Amino acid sequence: MLDVVNLTHTYGSGPEAHRALGGIDLSVPEGQLVCVVGPSGCGKSTLLRSIAGLVRPTGGEVRVKGRPVTATPDDLAVVFQDYSRSLFPWMSVRDNVALPLRRRGLDRAARRTAAAEALAAVGLESAAAKYPWQLSGGMQQRVAIARALAYRPSLLLMDEPFGSVDAQTREDLEDLVLAVRGHHRMTIVLITHDIDESVYVGDRVVVLTRAPAVVAADLRVDLPGPRDQIGTRELPAFVHLRSEVSRLVRGRPEFSMTPSQIDKE
């Protein structure tokens, strides 16, 4: 489904240049949910933006379904972290969800039906006529997820999708992702800086190093499903994996941050 081959990206040039990606290799088979974790500022978002065709990487290649990505692929959707800027405040929730569906060749009635279905899937059928800014943060992010679902992508990218909501909402949204994934057969790449989250929702956790990022580890998550916020997190296997990822992200000396970097954070 997705192949990332020796992907490198450098912002700027000369002495000011910042190497974000230092040669990433990643292959995601159809239907998998991969979580990508790494220290803050390690280039996770650059990786996602390269896959989405929003950034033209300076080296290497991204292929979706075998075809090199030059512009945004047809059946790819993104859920951004900043829902308040990603949803359009001048449109109702329904219109936000239905807007991308013109491209799918649906007429007005079919677009409305599809939007209503997607909103029902995230539990927001009653909010269709509201505006995004009338909803709480968690609900807005649900709208963004509904928009992606209605679009029926085969590859869904999520860029720290739950980074701006409170803990309770976060857990609800994690379970929502797991639930919708069961219904719609989708490949999902979820970027997060939350180690617990990556182990909880992922089939697989890919750990990146500090910038210039490379893949530090690629771990299978062998936890029984369906996952449960309390039960799953108590399992010895969960705790063990969580610690392992944790060590990989910040535990080892070569990945640890220098004091000056901590100041910057």
Added chain:
Amino acid sequence: MTVANGGRLRGLALRLWTVPVVVAVWEAAARAAESVYFPPPSAILARLRELWFSGPPARLFLSDAALADFLPSLGRMFGGWALACLGGIALGVAIGRSKTLAGYVDPLIEFGRAIPPPTLIPLFVVLFKADARMQVATIVYGVVWPVLVNSVDGARYVDRLHIETARVFGLSRAERLTRVILPAAAPKIFAGLRLSLSLALILMVVAELAGSATSGIGYELLYTQQNFDLPGMWGTIALLGVLGFLLNSSFLVVERRTLSWHRRAGRTK
């Protein structure tokens, strides 16, 4: 509902009480002074009515003279304003979205808007004689700048995430323009439109005063002055004030409707 209305009425009364007071003081002072140059408001009002508002009720009391003066003036003003808005928005959005284009035309815009519009009247008179085209040209040239500059600004600073979202979900160029860029730029564009509307009224009068017009409100102002009809002159001035007020108020109503999402979204943040 009634409570809210009562509150609003009281608020209106609190804001407007100075108007009758000023008019009354003016009336008293003008009567005491007995100056030909400063007729009392009552005389001005009477003359205003005689000049323009003595027509039949079916025509909203507008007299023949009113139709002959208002229609051409307002027609030129709205015509010029509409032309400037269309051109300004189209060009402005194009410049705002294209760095290359902006690089070429930014200095030209800075120069063009620095020229006081009335200084071009002599040129327009030579080009178009003293007919309506000259007045429309003056209005268009004068009012296009606020629209243009605000449209450039609005289109240039559309949130990057809005644009990226549009790209990710494969919106066509036309959809990106009408569904994302124009709505995002609308608050700025409307600010430009409102400014240019009040400028359009000013330039309408200026063009009629300077361009030896044969009809129009500005022409009437000059005519009454030359015939030493001072109540008529004052009346015309007052009429222009009322007209400006009405234009701005009606524009605000439209703006509030169109941008209600913007006002309300801003309040929840």
